[in-house]
Amino acid sequence: MSSSSWNSRMQNSGSGLISGAAAIVFILTVPLLFTDLLGFNVIPFNTWKQYLSTPQTNFCSREQDPLSRLVRGKDLKKLEATGFACDTAEHSVVCVANRPVIVDTRTTNITVEIPRNQTVQEETSVRPYARQEDNLQYVTPVKILQGNSTSRVCRYNHRIPAVIFSSAFTGNLFHEFDDLIIPLFLTIGHFKSRVFLILEDYNPTFLSKYSKIMARLSGYQVMNPAANRSTHCFPGSVVGLKYHANLFLNSSEIPGGYSMADFRQFLAETYDLKFWHVSQIRNPTLILVSREKTRRFLNEDEVVGMMEEVGFRVVVVRTQELSNLDKIAGVVNSCSVLVGVHGAGLTNELFLPAGAVLVQVEPLGLEWASATYFGGPTEDMGLHYLRYKIAPEESSLVEMYGRNHPVITDPASVFAQGYRAARAAYVDHQDVRVDVGKFKETIVLALQLVSNSYFAGYK
Helix, strand or coil: CCHHHHHHHHCCCCCCCCCCHHHHHHHHHHHHHHHHHHCCCCCCHHHHHHHHHCCCCCCCCCCCCCCHHHCCHHHHHHHHHHCEEEEECCCCEEEEECCCEEEECCCCCCEEEECCCCCCCEEEEECCCCCCCCCCCCCCCEEEEECCCCCCCCCEECCCCEEEEECCCCCCHHHHHHHHHHHHHHHHHHHCCCCEEEEECCCHHHHHHCHHHHHHHCCCCCECHHHHCCEEEECCEEECCCCCECCECCHHHCCCCCCHHHHHHHHHHHCCCCCCEHHHCCCCEEEEEECCCCCCECCHHHHHHHHHHHCCEEEEEEHHHHHCHHHHHHHHHCCCEEEEECCHHHHHHHHCCECCEEEEEECCCCHHHHHHHHHCCHHHHCCEEEEEECCHHHECHHHHHCCCCHHHHCHHHHHCCCHHHHHHHHHCCCCECCCHHHHHHHHHHHHHHHHHHHHHCCC
16 A cells, blocks of 8 residues: 555544434444545544444543553553653563553654653654564664654644554464464453554555454554554554563453453454354364374374264365465364364364364473463363373484484473574474374373263353
């Protein structure tokens, strides 16, 4: 989209409501007409329904201010006194301004200016990515200035706060949900879509993939600051996203008090998922994630035959199919069991109905990652978890290195050499040939758990 086309969509993004039945019809109809003619940004119909059914938030009111709910303790007192504060947690940094700000996108780095009556200008630089412990060299910093205003003139004025974050690391389903989607939900969910998202390090593929989620988190088109190159006035701003843990939400630390159950409900509504509990699935169905490059099932056909013999209807999905969330979310949701070797595809456990089972095959050297990234979060999701830890003889690494090599006998020594050495050995070059007879015991147990869940769901 060209800069001029984008600019035409930016004007007057926060329209107010007019009371009276005739006025409501007018305000719902006219913007739709002008959208076709002029290309302005329009609030989706679901958001209009929300306007009509709930009182509008007064962003200047402390009691209802969703911005002030992003900080606590001394940071909240600082926000109240100065209009600006940063919440620095174990993993994340989130800076909040609850007074008018000017967002300047005309340079490479976004500048957020908070005018204050002081001669000395204070500057804060934030790389707006949820996991601050990651390598952030590819995350473009945002410069926040307080005081000594340069008196920038705003070309566009908005009635909702801006939220600035980065999509620098994308292309991996786990990190997209863990580092971006869940942090977005827990940071701005309580705004009820009344925020304006500005995506630093803009990635159109990411936005296309998660378009339905973005449309529910904000009633406005996400801004690409590099293409915008203008100045905007907002009543407040948020720079950065909160992060708690892997695929996890700590409800006591979230402004809206949301839990993982709330996030899964949010996904169910977003993707129109049909099954809330595994007991609604009459025929036990198992979905197998078939990896194509590394950590593959070398005897996949034999494994599928065993699963069918146990009593499952088996659906095999390739990793490339997992990128189309609009389709795959519903497929996963219609299954009782999700099976796969450790990898990003198991993030689809988020779409399983409650009471379903995740079966994770743990390759050599990846026991901790398997438990931390996918096994541990299942409890808060209301899922059952089964792990199948392979024996050395079930790993392709035995053929590559020999049975007595340290890669097989002493993984800790390999990890001691650093991340790259460990990744090369256990992540990038390992496949599995599971003992079907032994693996069958795990699949039978999965079927038993599904059967027990079925009866529990109808008590």
